[in-house]
Amino acid sequence: MLKEQLENVRSQAPLVHNITNYVTVNDCANILLACGGSPIMADDPAEAADITSICGGLNINIGTLNQSTIPAMLAAGKKANQCGRPVLLDPVGAGASPLRTQTAGQLLDQVSFTAIRGNVSEIKALSLGSATTRGVDADLADAITEDNLDESIRFAQDFSARTGAVIAITGVIDLVCDRQQAFIIRNGHPMLSRITGSGCMLSAMMAAYLTANRDTPLAAAAAAVCAMGLCGEIAYSHLKEGEGSGTFRSRLIDAVYCLSGDELERGANYEVR
Amino acid sequence: MLKEQLENVRSQAPLVHNITNYVTVNDCANILLACGGSPIMADDPAEAADITSICGGLNINIGTLNQSTIPAMLAAGKKANQCGRPVLLDPVGAGASPLRTQTAGQLLDQVSFTAIRGNVSEIKALSLGSATTRGVDADLADAITEDNLDESIRFAQDFSARTGAVIAITGVIDLVCDRQQAFIIRNGHPMLSRITGSGCMLSAMMAAYLTANRDTPLAAAAAAVCAMGLCGEIAYSHLKEGEGSGTFRSRLIDAVYCLSGDELERGANYEVR
Amino acid sequence: MLKEQLENVRSQAPLVHNITNYVTVNDCANILLACGGSPIMADDPAEAADITSICGGLNINIGTLNQSTIPAMLAAGKKANQCGRPVLLDPVGAGASPLRTQTAGQLLDQVSFTAIRGNVSEIKALSLGSATTRGVDADLADAITEDNLDESIRFAQDFSARTGAVIAITGVIDLVCDRQQAFIIRNGHPMLSRITGSGCMLSAMMAAYLTANRDTPLAAAAAAVCAMGLCGEIAYSHLKEGEGSGTFRSRLIDAVYCLSGDELERGANYEVR
Numbered sequence: 043m044l045k046e047q048l049e050n051v052r053s054q055a056p057l058v059h060n061i062t063n064y065v066t067v068n069d070c071a072n073i074l075l076a077c078g079g080s081p082i083m084a085d086d087p088a089e090a091a092d093i094t095s096i097c098g099g100l101n102i103n104i105g106t107l108n109q110s111t112i113p114a115m116l117a118a119g120k121k122a123n124q125c126g127r128p129v130l131l132d133p134v135g136a137g138a139s140p141l142r143t144q145t146a147g148q149l150l151d152q153v154s155f156t157a158i159r160g161n162v163s164e165i166k167a168l169s170l171g172s173a174t175t176r177g178v179d180a181d182l183a184d185a186i187t188e189d190n191l192d193e194s195i196r197f198a199q200d201f202s203a204r205t206g207a208v209i210a211i212t213g214v215i216d217l218v219c220d221r222q223q224a225f226i227i228r229n230g231h232p233m234l235s236r237i238t239g240s241g242c243m244l245s246a247m248m249a250a251y252l253t254a255n256r257d258t259p260l261a262a263a264a265a266a267v268c269a270m271g272l273c274g275e276i277a278y279s280h281l282k283e284g285e286g287s288g289t290f291r292s293r294l295i296d297a298v299y300c301l302s303g304d305e306l307e308r309g310a311n312y313e314v315r
Numbered sequence: 316m317l318k319e320q321l322e323n324v325r326s327q328a329p330l331v332h333n334i335t336n337y338v339t340v341n342d343c344a345n346i347l348l349a350c351g352g353s354p355i356m357a358d359d360p361a362e363a364a365d366i367t368s369i370c371g372g373l374n375i376n377i378g379t380l381n382q383s384t385i386p387a388m389l390a391a392g393k394k395a396n397q398c399g400r401p402v403l404l405d406p407v408g409a410g411a412s413p414l415r416t417q418t419a420g421q422l423l424d425q426v427s428f429t430a431i432r433g434n435v436s437e438i439k440a441l442s443l444g445s446a447t448t449r450g451v452d453a454d455l456a457d458a459i460t461e462d463n464l465d466e467s468i469r470f471a472q473d474f475s476a477r478t479g480a481v482i483a484i485t486g487v488i489d490l491v492c493d494r495q496q497a498f499i500i501r502n503g504h505p506m507l508s509r510i511t512g513s514g515c516m517l518s519a520m521m522a523a524y525l526t527a528n529r530d531t532p533l534a535a536a537a538a539a540v541c542a543m544g545l546c547g548e549i550a551y552s553h554l555k556e557g558e559g560s561g562t563f564r565s566r567l568i569d570a571v572y573c574l575s576g577d578e579l580e581r582g583a584n585y586e587v588r
Numbered sequence: 589m590l591k592e593q594l595e596n597v598r599s600q601a602p603l604v605h606n607i608t609n610y611v612t613v614n615d616c617a618n619i620l621l622a623c624g625g626s627p628i629m630a631d632d633p634a635e636a637a638d639i640t641s642i643c644g645g646l647n648i649n650i651g652t653l654n655q656s657t658i659p660a661m662l663a664a665g666k667k668a669n670q671c672g673r674p675v676l677l678d679p680v681g682a683g684a685s686p687l688r689t690q691t692a693g694q695l696l697d698q699v700s701f702t703a704i705r706g707n708v709s710e711i712k713a714l715s716l717g718s719a720t721t722r723g724v725d726a727d728l729a730d731a732i733t734e735d736n737l738d739e740s741i742r743f744a745q746d747f748s749a750r751t752g753a754v755i756a757i758t759g760v761i762d763l764v765c766d767r768q769q770a771f772i773i774r775n776g777h778p779m780l781s782r783i784t785g786s787g788c789m790l791s792a793m794m795a796a797y798l799t800a801n802r803d804t805p806l807a808a809a810a811a812a813v814c815a816m817g818l819c820g821e822i823a824y825s826h827l828k829e830g831e832g833s834g835t836f837r838s839r840l841i842d843a844v845y846c847l848s849g850d851e852l853e854r855g856a857n858y859e860v861r
Contacts, residue, residue: 064337064610065627066614067337068339069614071338072560072564076560076561081338082411083336083378083379084379084411084412086380086381088382089413089414089415092412093411093412105629106629106630106631106632107632108656110382110656135628135630138628138630138638138642139630139642140635141632141635141638236621236622237618237621238614238618238627284842284843284846285842286841286842286843286845287622288618288841288845291618291838292565293562295560296559297557297559298559299509299561337610341612341614341615345784345837348833349782354784355684356609356611357685358652358654359652362685362687365685366684366685369684383654383655383656553830565834565835567834568832568837569830569832569833569834569835572782572832572833572834573830573832
């Protein structure tokens with residue numbers, strides 16, 4: 043089933059508008075190209091909505107938000123809603139500063155999102171309006187584990203019901219939920235947390251999946267999460283003695299570039315509840 | 316003949332001021348170092364002209380233009396003209412939004428460019444004042460082909476006559492023209508379009524070539540285009556099973572780093588009309 | 589002795605707030621993760637101090653400073669001082685424009701730095717209030733050599749006495765000094781100057797070392813310089829025929845990722861005066 047999601051990206055080459063942070067923006071552009079999409083980045087308020095209107099989907103990432111890009115995010119998000127295009131929110135660092143938490147809240151109030159992807163701290167900050175976040179990496183005490191899985195699913199489905207968005211919480215175990223169904227995904231590799239941008243790249247790729255699979259946002263988001271996790275496993279398996287996170291990053295993009303629908307189908311490790 | 320162009324870059328190590336987008340800026344800096352130049356990036360209006368005045372050349376790329384960088388581009392461009400330094404324009408996404416098309420037009424009005432490099436959609440948008448652009452990648456319907464080659468050359472030479480700039484239109488077939496001569500270049504590899512920044516990197520490198528070859532801008536621009544295309548071929552030829560666009564990107568920079576004048580002379584695939 | 593400095597970074601995983609340039613920001617984030625730290629980037633004045641307050645240390649790099657990030661740098665620096673957290677200054681391009689020289693001076697006036705790292709031109713510009721800088725790379729005429737070593741140490745120790753900061757001047761020979769002691773370090777490889785960001789990455793990594801070794805800033809700074817130089821040597825030794833600066837960059841991050849305390853102890857090449 044995930045196979046079609048991937049193949050739709052490759053055949054449709056969705057053009058995705060990204061308003062994203064400058065730390066990982068190059069990785070986001072490269073992952074979009076590698077998965078079969080096409081990226082455009084534009085974050086000035088004077089053109090954000092215009093660019094959105096020529097794109098198939100929109101990816102908003104608040105990683106290095108500022109006074110110029112915040113209005114651009116709002117304008118682009120509203121335009122995407124008007125045009126009926128998928129919009130994804132990656133609330134990087136929500137909870138780490140009032141500006142981030144407030145901006146994420148403002149986006150949630152004014153834009154209707156197709157999907158929201160973050161780590162558990164960020165999603166909690168968004169959901170609860172506040173949280174303790176340790177920088178941009180997940181608060182370890184708040185990780186999703188086998189022990190708190192049921193509770194975590196309830197939390198994510200609740201939040202999905204309130205927002206109308208597919209909620210993707212990624213970490214060692216990944217959850218992708220709408221109000222009715224939950225994908226529990228066990229792909230991935232710890233090495234993904236040793237490079238910057240694996241979360242941002244996943245969000246950018248998920249936006250491409252959502253754009254090429256308009257009618258199946260839950261499956262599209264789950265396919266993107268499985269694909270990134272599986273590619274992390276593949277990239278790691280190719281590392282040789284003396285290679286580390288620098289080579290891993292190139293290998294991860296290679297794996298996304300090379301991944302076929304059949305490989306995704308075979309390698310995806312998930313259950314649906 | 317192209318050999319000297321490359322060797323002049325290696326021996327002079329031209330310092331190039333780049334006002335460019337934050338998506339591919341790291342690749343631009345690395346390609347400038349790899350080809351033998353030296354990069355400096357500065358885009359605040361309060362220092363742009365000062366930085367231009369200590370550099371050998373200027374590369375203006377409107378990829379993620381904003382209200383702060385647009386006046387910096389204008390100030391730097393005018394300063395480069397005053398100082399008699401080469402200036403290159405890469406009108407990324409011209410035609411994709413009014414802001415980009417207007418800014419590119421404003422730059423053309425106020426700055427005299429040594430060279431303008433873009434894909435065919437961007438150059439058309441610039442030349443015609445408007446166009447339909449599909450994001451930042453070339454509109455396929457508008458590609459330069461063997462069938463429309465004569466017409467494309469006439470178009471490029473016309474635009475060169477109007478602007479005084481060398482016009483470089485890159486794609487499957489590349490054209491580099493001044494009002495009298497046209498280089499038709501058939502180097503390159505499709506993989507170059509599967510990474511972000513191959514166009515931006517070419518523009519940065521071309522600015523270094525123009526700076527180190529002040530008296531021969533047409534040949535300098537053509538040499539840069541041949542070099543980047545040839546390096547794309549070399550990078551692709553080194554890829555192994557399971558490698559893709561991530562490794563290709565590193566290999567491309569490697570190839571530029573390693574390329575000698577003799578290899579460029581042998582590998583360049585062009586005709587002059 | 590350097591071994592403990594490295595191991596403290598790995599065991600404490602210091603969270604470092606970076607206000608840095610967009611050219612090499614991705615490399616800075618990746619090197620922080622590779623060495624065992626954790627990065628966060630935030631440069632809007634409305635959140636800079638908030639982010640600083642949740643981090644262990646702060647890295648200020650003026651590489652692409654602008655009207656929005658300058659106040660963020662000042663606010664974050666003051667907050668770090670209030671909270672008693674280590675702060676590092678990388679005065680990229682100081683001396684290249686009045687804006688850079690003045691901003692660096694303003695930072696020095698208003699913020700108490702734990703360490704300042706730059707090339708000899710930048711540190712001279714900072715110390716003397718002005719200098720001739722050739723872009724962001726060191727002015728060769730001003731390099732530290734065996735011949736001017738004593739004079740260079742006196743200069744660095746003077747500047748350390750005036751600022752209270754550890755002064756790290758990096759180049760072919762690296763100096764790391766406080767007012768009493770000087771580490772003269774001879775690790776490194778010329779290839780480090782053929783990629784962008786080796787200086788910025790060193791500063792980011794040094795901030796992590798300072799944060800995890802609060803009581804020994806001089807040794808921490810020296811350990812970071814030795815580690816980066818040694819990793820440059822290791823990365824170069826792994827290059828194969830046809831590989832260049834693109835692969836070197838990945839290999840450098842690999843080497844930082846893989847480096848153990850024992851390897852650092854064995855490979856560090858320094859004397860203390």
